[in-house]
Amino acid sequence: MEFNFDDSIFLTEKRCASQEKLTSYNAKICSPLWFEDAESxxxxxxxxxxxxxxxxxxxxxxxxxxxxxxxxxxxxxxxxxxxxxxxxxxxxxxxxxxxxxxxxxxxxxxxxxxxxxxxxxxxxxxxxxxxxxxxxEDFTEDLPILQRLVTFHPQYHLYWLHMGAVYQGLVARGDLSPACEADHHVKTFTCYLRAKLLLKFSQRTSGSFVKSNQLNLSEEITEVIEKMDFTLDEKDRAEKVRVKKFEKCTSVNKIKDILEAIQHFLQWCIHS
Missing domain, CATH: 1.25.40.10 (Tetratricopeptide repeat domain)
Known part of the structure; x- marks a missing residue:
């Protein structure tokens, strides 16, 4: 049994009428910057x-x-x-x-x-x-904004890259306590490394053009990391800080452990 229908039976008179050929059409021609002096x-x-x-x-x-x-x-x-x-x-x-x-x-x-x-x-x-x-360059206000953006897209490498730059800017400003400065230094490396790893993982499914840009950005991140003064001086300064109000930043022993772990992780990440 065949169920073939002529489509025309579903068209209303109004739609059929709208299909009539136009006898003339005048295109509207606009001069450059027409919106500057046109009358509304x-x-x-x-x-x-x-x-x-x-x-x-x-x-x-x-x-x-x-x-x-x-x-x-x-x-x-x-x-x-x-x-x-x-x-x-x-x-x-x-x-x-x-x-x-x-x-x-x-x-x-x-x-x-x-x-x-x-x-x-x-x-x-x-x-x-x-x-x-x-x-x-308002790093203090920018940090909580980036932290909120990261919660929406935790796999977006640029948010982590920008957050690393913010932590680095806060350290360079020079008005942090020694313990908080050490903590921010750790977070700077963590953000840069996470951005580099996210780029590395995304390259597996990227096209050639996108992959080329990602490789260039990854190399730039590596150069930034290598140029940073990662001498662990923060450990010596952090050990001298015993003031209670700075304890919330991060404990001295924890900072030392994290810095040492990041040092090994950094070498693996840069040369991988």
Missing amino acids: DSDESKITQLKFSADYHYMVGRYDKARQKYQAILESLPPGGMCMRRDVLESLSRCHLNVGNKAEAVRVARQLFEQGTNEDHEIQGLSLLHHIYTKT
Whole structure:
């Protein structure tokens, strides 16, 4: 028994009518930078025009003018425009950062994070905060942001690489107690080594182009590790620290054991 039907019997009159051939069509032609002087006939087209204009000025480096236009978009958006609002908030934060207004950039970025409704939104907000703190070398604020990002993607090598750079920056700042400095030094190596190992494991399933970039990055991590002063001086300084308030960092004996273990692990990782 055959069950062949003519598809036309399922088409409504409206759909059939829509298939009639067009007799003429006039394409809309836009001049370069049309959005700078075009007249808007509705709120929606006005927002679209402002978005094009803001993105253009951001692209060419006119961040203050782009900031004004992004702010105007936020004031015109309807309550339901979540996707557009998040895009504009991120762009606005980046404008503030590029003109040197860190405080306002952080405020807008935190607003973006707090308005998130799912995990992807949280990662977007945290990633923007990480970018701000990295560019302004605010290691103290950047560390907890990276720690939260790692909980979302523990196998992402760049988060571990960036966290290693943050711990290294905190050590280089020179205002830590000896015990905490030793602890941070250990964590620096741990993060760099984890980033290198994650890269090594991911190369097994990577394409040739991606693998080439990963190998280059792995070599750069190795060079960073080899250039670091890993002389275990932290052990001698840590042994002199007996103040109770520093005990929470890591015990002296534990630091010594970890440093010695990392020394052997480091040699294996570099030459493997």
